[in-house]
Amino acid sequence: MEEVVNCRILEFYSGIGGMRYSLMKAGIKGEVVEAFDINDTANDVYQHNFNHRPFQGNIQTLTALELDKYRADAWLLSPPCQPYTRQGLQKHSADARAFSFIKILELIPHMLQPPQMLFVENVVGFETSDTHEQMLEILRKIGLITQEYILSPLQFGIPYSRPRYFCLAKREPLSFHNPSYNNKLVFTPDPLIMLESIKPMDGELSQDNGLEEPNISCQPIKNFLExxxxxxxxxxxxxxxxxxxxxxxxxxxxxxxxxxxxxxxxxxxxxxxxxxxxxxxxxxxxxxxxxxxxxxxxxxxxxxxxxxxxxxxxxxxxxxxxxxxxxxxxxxxxxxxxxxxxxxxxxxxxxxxxxxxxxxxxxxxxxxxxxxxxxxxxxxxxxxxxxxxxxxxxxxxxxxxxxxTPREVANLHSFPEDFHFPPHISIRQQYALLGNSMSITVVASLFRYMFAQPS
Structure with a gap:
């Protein structure tokens, strides 16, 4: 098993750096050449921890030519989830907050150096949206093969129930280690296990074994308290x-x-x-x-x-x-x-x-x-x-x-100990930013799988 090395990576909707921390946890040998986020407060936190301030303009104004200049091998995207949540209006692609994601995807066919890999994270519900249909249509037109997952930190031993949708896409000659899952939606981390030292939680829903009695083997919450x-x-x-x-x-x-x-x-x-x-x-x-x-x-x-x-x-x-x-x-x-x-x-x-x-x-x-x-x-x-x-x-x-506390919420999201909020970020803002973030343990496991290349 080889690893795609020296990758140039673009990070869209970078937030407080969950994607970047996931890359670090996964041990990916690559360079984040740019991050993009329109949220000024989130960018303050990102800059505080990574010494780099993300591009804060409207990414809808980006052109294919500008994106080509980054020569990025992989794009990581965590677009706004509000158009797809159950509590929202569920306007999907008609929601203004979905426009930038669709615009970015539509630029890919016009690029001279399109990304070889794509990673998308969103809430459960995205997979039934028309935005999801548009995304898959564009990815398949440009020759990217996808594997889709709905996974929760519970399946990785973290006592935190946060199921999320993930899409992994790769362009030939790159391929996935388990091609039998190509173009499928999977509810188990089984395809990732061969590349991991972790053991799958009992009680997962897999395509082969269906429902099983769970073995509650997650860590106790006290391990994540301050x-x-x-x-x-x-x-x-x-x-x-x-x-x-x-x-x-x-x-x-x-x-x-x-x-x-x-x-x-x-x-x-x-x-x-x-x-x-x-x-x-x-x-x-x-x-x-x-x-x-x-x-x-x-x-x-x-x-x-x-x-x-x-x-x-x-x-x-x-x-x-x-x-x-x-x-x-x-x-x-x-x-x-x-x-x-x-x-x-x-x-x-x-x-x-x-x-x-x-x-x-x-x-x-x-x-x-x-x-x-x-x-x-x-x-x-x-x-x-x-x-x-x-x-x-x-x-x-x-x-x-x-x-x-915000630190405890960050712990349950698997943020490292050296992650900090700048002093001027209020408690309310900290909770809001963490609520929009992701499970680093889950995403790191997916990154190790996506960036691995079969020999």
């Missing part, structure tokens, strides 16, 4: 620093209730990878940095009926992974394996624990809205007894619910 959780004798979350938790006794002698904070009352700065520098700088002196991420009691009282608990670490029943993928596609997180399908829309806010082995997709609206934008973390232990039971609002108040 602070390692430890539950104390009160059942409340403590930390490796072993500071006091913000629990207070009620005046009437009833059960303990959570104060406004959900973590340590006071936390000093720590060293090492768990340091939360930005949050500490923005917090009050007498406030834990994680207090900024607590779910307000008022929201719990308002939306408590819509909250379910994902307790996958005590998961014992048969639950085909395919159903989980479908649930995520329709944004109905499966909080309870025995919940009737018609009831699923009620459970759009999901609570996970540090030992849970999956959480739901984080959108760009996470932290702004509590429903349907991503899981929240319970920082207080509850008695589960191996059962999946919907808690009432009163018990929800005792869970010490907080949002995942």
């Amino acid at each position: 602070i390692e959780p430890l539950f104390n004798q009160h059942g409340a979350l403590s930390f490796i620093n072993e500071y006091d938790v913000s629990m207070v006794d009620s005046e009437d002698g009833s059960d303990n209730t959570w104060n406004e904070g959900c973590g340590p009352k006071d936390m000093e700065s720590t060293t090492g990878p768990n340091k939360i520098v930005e949050e500490i700088e923005r917090s009050d002196a007498n406030k834990s940095p994680l207090d900024n991420y607590c779910v307000p009691i008022s929201l719990i009282e308002r939306w408590g009926s819509a909250m379910g608990i994902l307790i996958y670490h005590c998961f014992t029943s048969r639950f085909p992974l395919f159903r989980d993928v479908i649930a995520c596609i329709f944004n109905y997180p499966c909080a309870f394996h025995d919940c009737p399908e018609k009831k699923l829309p009620q459970h759009e806010t999901d609570i996970v624990f540090p030992d849970s082995k999956r959480c739901c997709c984080f959108t760009k609206s996470y932290h702004r809205y509590v429903k349907g934008t991503g899981s929240v973390l319970a920082t207080s232990e509850v008695s589960q007894n191996g059962s999946l039971k919907k808690p009432d609002i009163c018990s929800l108040k005792h869970l010490g619910l907080r949002y995942f």
Whole structure:
């Protein structure tokens, strides 16, 4: 097995650098000769981490002659997903946000040096759009062979349910290692496995074995948290620093209730990878940095009926992974394996624990809205007894619910430790940018497969 080396790569819709980090993780020997993105804030983050500012003009103004000058072997594209999401208007190619992608594709037949490889990432739903039809028609006219995938980080051992559509295209004489998957849509990473050291997750949907009982072998969520959780004798979350938790006794002698904070009352700065520098700088002196991420009691009282608990670490029943993928596609997180399908829309806010082995997709609206934008973390232990039971609002108040921090969301997207946001990027902007990003672990695996060339 050989690798296509010394590739010149163009990165379209570069965002905060997910594609480039994926290339690095995959060990691709190539050069990103230019990146393109119209978002000024995203370009600030990209420049901060890569020392290069992407081209910020409207890529619809690019010509075939200008693209030829880059002499790029591979194009990587992650066009806007809004025209294809279930929550959107689903205008597909008629949506103005789809115009630039279509325009770029239409330029390829007019180029003297068209790309030899193409990679496209988008949301599930893109594969049923008319934009997808136009893309395949153009690629086939210019002699590119495609393999299409719908994959989730769950299939790579990451406890994060984020199924996405991917298209890999190569022009002869280049070819794929597994040509039997040419011109097909695949729901399993099986074709990638021979080039990987990872082992496929049980329970994947493949073209050969259909549905199987899943083996929940993902890492626990606690491996991706900024602070390692430890539950104390009160059942409340403590930390490796072993500071006091913000629990207070009620005046009437009833059960303990959570104060406004959900973590340590006071936390000093720590060293090492768990340091939360930005949050500490923005917090009050007498406030834990994680207090900024607590779910307000008022929201719990308002939306408590819509909250379910994902307790996958005590998961014992048969639950085909395919159903989980479908649930995520329709944004109905499966909080309870025995919940009737018609009831699923009620459970759009999901609570996970540090030992849970999956959480739901984080959108760009996470932290702004509590429903349907991503899981929240319970920082207080509850008695589960191996059962999946919907808690009432009163018990929800005792869970010490907080949002995942931007760094934790970045961890679940597999961004490296040396990835940082510039100081001027607000928390809200960080969530929005991460919500528009991608799983580096998944994309890196696809890159290793696409850039490999059979001997």
